Amino acid sequence: MTLSIIIPTFNEAAVIGRLVQYLLLHSSEGTEILVADGGSTDMTQRIATASGAKVVNCACKGRAPQMNKAASGATGNVLYFLHADTFPPVQFEKQIKGAVENGFGSGCFRLQFDDPHWFLSLNAWFTRFDLDAVRFGDQSLFVKKELFELAGGFDEKLILLEDQEIITRLRKQQPFVVLPQAVVTSARKYKEVGVYTLQTGYFLIYTLYRMGVSQRRLVQVYRWLLTK
Numbered sequence: 001m002t003l004s005i006i007i008p009t010f011n012e013a014a015v016i017g018r019l020v021q022y023l024l025l026h027s028s029e030g031t032e033i034l035v036a037d038g039g040s041t042d043m044t045q046r047i048a049t050a051s052g053a054k055v056v057n058c059a060c061k062g063r064a065p066q067m068n069k070a071a072s073g074a075t076g077n078v079l080y081f082l083h084a085d086t087f088p089p090v091q092f093e094k095q096i097k098g099a100v101e102n103g104f105g106s107g108c109f110r111l112q113f114d115d116p117h118w119f120l121s122l123n124a125w126f127t128r129f130d131l132d133a134v135r136f137g138d139q140s141l142f143v144k145k146e147l148f149e150l151a152g153g154f155d156e157k158l159i160l161l162e163d164q165e166i167i168t169r170l171r172k173q174q175p176f177v178v179l180p181q182a183v184v185t186s187a188r189k190y191k192e193v194g195v196y197t198l199q200t201g202y203f204l205i206y207t208l209y210r211m212g213v214s215q216r217r218l219v220q221v222y223r224w225l226l227t228k
Helices: 016-025 044-051 063-072 092-101 118-128 145-151 162-173 188-193 195-210 215-226
Strands: 003-009 032-037 054-057 078-081 106-113 141-144 176-185
Touching (some): 003 016, 003 063, 003 092, 016 044, 032 044, 032 063, 054 063, 063 162, 078 092, 078 145, 092 141, 092 176, 106 118, 106 162, 118 176, 118 195, 141 145, 141 162, 145 162, 162 176, 188 195, 188 215, 195 215
Parallel strands (some): 003 078, 032 054, 106 176
Antiparallel strands (some): 106 141
């Protein structure tokens, strides 16, 4: 069993080098690290390459098309999608492979923020439950490549919530699992926008998404939120 780690990026020079080095330190020799870049204008690509990752240049910017592009050329039979500002637990590879060996086709880890704010800790606590309402890309996602292809990959029509949408389809094919360990993700957006404001905005976007509101409108809400 081999693992391909796929990291979608756009101007992530501040964090990508440290993440790639961390992943190399805690993964086996056969694991590949693919940085799916959407046309960064900073040093993201150069730093990723220098750190030991393979950069996949993506003509279409957006997490869904970037991750699909990298997945199409991945050599591993298990894909692991990870955000550039998120660090998985030290034994992430062993835990992912163990879950697949135990019959799970896909899954994720629990979430932890790199900030001790009580409200963020409360939000993270809920990620232990196997509910789609608390499943988001920051928790990372592993999936057998054959299952990913069977499901049709990420929906490239989605600009937001593409990570949550695919889980619904993956569950229909094979069992999904939330592993008991946690990834540690950056709280930078919460610090920039405000903890309560951003979380309320995320809840609003999710609610509108479940109501069938168009992606165009969701993006408008998201952009308005980030300028608050």
